[in-house]
Amino acid sequence: MSLKWQTKMLTILIKQSSIIYIYLIFSLNILNADQQLPVQEKENNKDNNSPVQTNCVDSDPKCSLWASQGECQTNAIWMMTNCRQSCQSCQGGDRAWQLRSELTKNYDNSTSTNATRIVSVESVRIQHMEIDENKEQARVFGRLVLSWNDSKVSWDREIWGLSWLNFYWVQVWTPQLLQINAPNPSPGQITGKVLAANYTGQVFMWTDFNFVAPFNFEYQDFPKDRQRICYQFDDKRYFAVKFIVSEEVRNRQHESIQDAHVSGWDIEQLDISVGHFLKITFVHLKDSKYTVQILGDWRQNPFDIQTTNCELCVELRRSSVYYFAEMVCPALVSSVLTLSSVLFQLALGQPAMLCFSILCQLMGLQLLNARLPSYTGTVPTIFKYTSFNLLISSFLLLSTIMFRRISQANTNIPLPRFIYTLSSLLDRCMPLPKGGKDLLEESSNNGNTPLGNYSEIALTLNNSLFCAAIFIYVWAFVFSFIL
Structure with a gap:
């Protein structure tokens, strides 16, 4: 009995050894294949013009020419994916582009809710001002940074591995800014929107503005006079946006004007404030049937219900050196x-x-x-x-x-x-x-x-x-x- 038992045990060990040997050979083949796969992918990507690729390259030699002609803004979707280097859209890699596609597919930009959004002014920087005293106009150039919360663009940071995401074309809700005290022949302009969001759904927008306002210059203290010029802006959709001013803006007023250049003038102070409704408050009209009539044709109503929702004021002092x-x-x-x-x-x-x-x-x-x-x-x-x-x-x-x-x-x-x-x-x-x-x-x-x-x-x-x-x-x- 002992001899038969020993023979049986030896047979079992030989079978197990064969299985282990086969498993080792198979594992080595898999490792060799994994080492060769990235090399093959790199070789394949050289001839692959797919819009989703790891390398930051342009898929067409004319991308630089198209980008110089402004195609990155007018035809953003195609240009941002096929002309990555020329349009500077390489940030984030493939994971960021997949997240953009996912957010765009599920995003609903409808405004049927008629909810008033709260937009915070995070930063203001004045770059240049042009004063024309003969025409009694003052033009200011600068940049605004606005932020608001939008739960539709939030994502799970652990799953996607991204905390921030840039939007290279306007594909989410943004405030439609409009200057409301500009003269008709030369209205103010707001251009160059750049959007970014973090995973919590807070959206930031960088925009360049060019405001112009008529101003009645006071020369009583000339040439040591001081002028306070204000520019009022609001959303195109009345009562759609409520502006608030961040404390950082008030605490960094000096930084906002330190790089500004005004020929013949010195900028003393920059102030941005939130205004209220004029003549009739919205509280009084909220439950009134007359509200619908006023908002339906505001040109015929005898009251002024436009808002000075946000006001940017610049205080200037004439540079009287001589x-x-x-x-x-x-x-x-x-x-x-x-x-x-x-x-x-x-x-x-x-x-x-x-x-x-x-x-x-x-x-x-x-x-x-x-x-x-x-x-x-x-x-x-x-x-x-x-x-x-x-x-x-x-x-x-x-x-x-x-x-x-x-x-x-x-x-x-x-x-x-x-x-x-x-x-x-x-x-x-x-x-x-x-x-x-x-x-x-x-x-x-x-x-x-x-x-x-x-x-x-x-x-x-x-x-x-x-x-x-x-x-x-x-x-x-x-x-x-x-x-």
Whole structure:
């Protein structure tokens, strides 16, 4: 029995060894086939122009030409899959393209629900501004980043292995932005939409905007004036979108304008805010039957129900580098010449200096006229001061001529005594070193041409008038350029 049992066990072991040997040979063949498969796939992909391929290549030699002509936007579906390198659509690989196809196949872009979507403004950056003061228009160029939630574009990150996905053509719901305060001949433009979404369904849109708005420039503080220009934009579908502004936008206002260029201006501040309905609030009209009639033909309704849903405001300050040298200095020098003419004390040099001061002011007005626009709704402060300076100088010139004529009058008719007493009192109160009586005695002692009997009164009145002019000039200069 023991011999038979041993023979039987040996037979079983031989059979098992044969099976193990066959299994090892089969496994080695499979490994060799797996090592050769990637090489074969690479060789096959060289001649394969399938739109879904691992290599980032163009399937047609004319792809670069088509991309330069804008075909990546107008014929996006074909171009993005067949001209990957030229259209820069290689990100994500085959897995991303399969996910795009899956989302596109199941996505429903209908708006039958009439639900108001909440769109958040995540970032604003100003790139350039063009100011045309003659046409009273201001154009701004920049980029907006918007985000909103769309559960229809969410996916399982564990299954697909992707956290972000770019959309190279508009295949999901996007806000249809429109500027609502643009002039009709040159409306604002919003171009260059780029979409991306993460696996949670949050969609981001990068878009370039070109807004233009009419603006009534205020020149009261010219050339140190500040202008606040606002651009209002909303969705084309009224009441379809509610905008909110992210806190990051408010916290990074300086970064939004640091690269902006505006010829002749400096951007001081950028502010984006969410507006409300005008004149009639939506709350009052929500349950009213009149709402349907208004929204059906809003041109015939007597109320304005358009929204200023989102408002982008830019505060500008004029870059007045040569402001003091070109405008303030000529006005200040002519004012000093006018007031210094009193030192000639009704001599021929006093009216001559006043005439020279008036001539300098007229030349300064020509420079000011070249800087100011042809028309303005407000009068600039520098223009007010220049006009004031010219008016006072002309008045002082006429007064000087009149006082000079009075001082040379030869008459023996005496004036009342209280006039001479008042003249002496004014001479003592005025800051000038010599009064009218002292000047009259000095002129007689030097043997000059004798003045008339009224010369003392004329000199006192001349000094009093110029003292009052000095006080008025100081007050006007401080309130015009300092306060």
